[in-house]
Amino acid sequence: MKQLEPDPWDLGDDKIRAGRASSWLVTRILDFGAFVELEPGIEGLIHVSEMSWAKKVRTPSDVVKPGDTVEAVILGVSPAERRISLGLKQALGDPWADSGQKFAVGSVVEGPVTSLTKFGAFVQVSEGIEGMIHISDMSAEKRLNHPQDMLKLGQTIKAQVLELDVEKRRLKAGD
8 A cells, every 4th residue: 555655755845854953753772773753654763873972872772762752963864775864962062062162271170080991080071071081190199000099980070181182072181
């Protein structure tokens, strides 16, 4: 019977175009992303890499569930392949867009320690932006073997911005 219906992929209107933002219903979730219904018969994919600026999303169900209505932006449309890619994080705005003003070199930032590595610690300075404090920039008084000698996961700390590279999305901080 679907042969009697018009093909939903005959995109004669301007509703489905790259750059358009709207609210859509999440229809199903797979390991690599979530599908949303843009129009009856047309679904688009929000890949897991397009779900959050702030954190690595391991499974889409950590962010969305079937039946949720989400605000997303159409990133690309390929009618020949019948594929539409969408982004959830683009609808939220890029947290790095105004980071040059918010986190000028020399300014003091504050936030919780989100992870510790052999070479340093990462601190969330705002939603979607983490700064890295190299182990050599943690203390002027003593040499540390590991960042956990001085910091704990979740501990709120203050640090000075030493470098900011908006293009590479890197913020380096220190004591």
